[in-house]
Amino acid sequence: MRVKTGSLTFQATTALAPYLRVKLTNGxxxxxxxxxxxxxxxEQRxxxxxxxxxxxxxxxxGTVKMVANGAIAQYASVYGAAGGYVDDVVNENFIGMAMIATAASGDHIEVLRQTKADELDQLGAIDGNVVIDCDFTNDYPAAATALDVGGTSPWIKLETNGLGVIESAEANGVVKCVADAVAEAATAAFWMPxxxxxxxxxxxxxFLVAVFDIGDAAALDINFGISGEGHATDFDASTNYVAFHLDGSDLSVTCQSKxxxxxAAVDSLVDLVDDTYAILKIDVTDKADAKFFINGVRVCASxxxxxxxxxxxxxxxxxxxxSSNDTTFDVRADRIRAQWARS
Incomplete structure (x- = not known):
């Protein structure tokens, strides 16, 4: 890498068009x-x-030149698109405002980079939303003891049989919900009442979460979401909920609400990858139409x-x-973040 005023210089992996958004892979x-x-x-080709x-x-x-993925109106919000492009299709990667209009894919566009209000709020730059951000970096106690979860607010846990909600040896700290191979009903859950x-x-x-053991039977149910209560044995029996759902022996993600x-569970057409963390987001900014996102892409939009x-x-x-079954499970949470407007 070389540095000059106003820009940085790196080697490229391959030929690239000018004005593309770029990242570093292996330097x-x-x-x-x-x-x-x-x-x-x-800056150049x-x-x-x-x-x-x-x-x-x-x-x-100031503004910066980028490459449009299609027609974009002047002053529209633009977001990251594949191949280093930008687009007006909404995703998690907000870039800024289009200062000029474009007509077709490949057109050059002038963009004013901006930061969304909720991103500023994460940094404490503005007042407005309540933000609870728990990055599970502590060591956690064994089952049947209090869950001392790090973050801005305490959590509680529920355990029936199995191994429960326990500590992890991972270096950055996670919370694990696990069960052993005993033919019995078991629950491991935690929430923040x-x-x-x-x-x-x-x-x-x-949620920044991963499934390390999906089990071998449909007797297993996994939910990441929002609930009005922490139900002891049957999440679906809760009075109200909105959640991502997985069944045992199947990494396909569904979405459901009550x-x-x-x-009932709607197929997101996305499968989690075993032992790999994913970002699952539930957006209830419109209470009449809650939205689900997996790794920044909306699912079940219809x-x-x-x-x-x-x-x-x-x-x-x-x-x-x-339910009463000898299947095991290992579900981990690395970070959970919630925000909502102050009343």
Whole structure:
């Protein structure tokens, strides 16, 4: 890497068009994906692999040239798109405002980088939302003892049989819900009733979670979501909930809710990858149409998850249960973040 005023210079992995969003892979430049956190944009074309190229960093002043993925209106919000492009299709990677209009894919576009209000709130830059951000970095006690979860608010846990909610040896700390191979009903769950969410306050909850053992029987149920209660044996028996759901022996993710009416599990068409963390987000900014996102991409968009009948308070929850069966499970949470408007 070389540094000059206003830009950084790196070697590129391959030839690249000018003005693409780029990131580093193994120390060399590649085009950034739709939800990748790019380091900046190319100042010029890269003719061949291993050539050096100047990059305008994300924090540079003023506007920056990028490449549009299609027609974009002037002053529209733009987001990351595949191949280093930008688009007006909404995802988790908000880039900024289009200062000029484009007509077709490949057009160059002038963009004013911006930061969303909720991102500023994460940094404590503005008042407005209540933000609960728990990064599970502590060591956690064994089953049948209190769950001392790090973060801005305490959590409680529920355990029946199995191994329960226990500590992990992972270096950055996680919370594990686990069960052993004993033919019995078992539940491992944790939630945060002491800092309840107001469902009319446009909550958004995000989970950084992974499944390390999906078990070998449909007797197993896994839920990551929002619930009005921590039900001991059957998550679906809760009065109100909105959640991502998985069944044992199947890494496919479904989405479900119960409030105004019950919406049975809808296939998201996304499978989790074993032993790999994913970001699952539930957005209830519109209570009449809760939205689900997996790794920044909306899923089940054609289904309406109406929560307007939900009047009680609620909490983020991770809930894993099995009926009388000897299947094992190992479900882990690394971080959970919730925010909602102040009343």
């Amino acid at each position: 060399k430049l590649v085009a950034a994906g739709a939800t990748d956190n790019e380091i900046g944009t190319l 890269v003719l061949a692999a291993d050539d050096y190229a100047a990059v305008v960093p994300k924090n540079a002043e 002491s800092m309840p969410i107001e469902m009319d306050a446009h909550p958004i909850v995000e 409030a105004t009416a019950t919406v 289904t309406t998850f109406d929560l307007t009948g939900w009047t009680a308070m609620a909490s983020p929850i991770v809930h894993v249960e099995k």
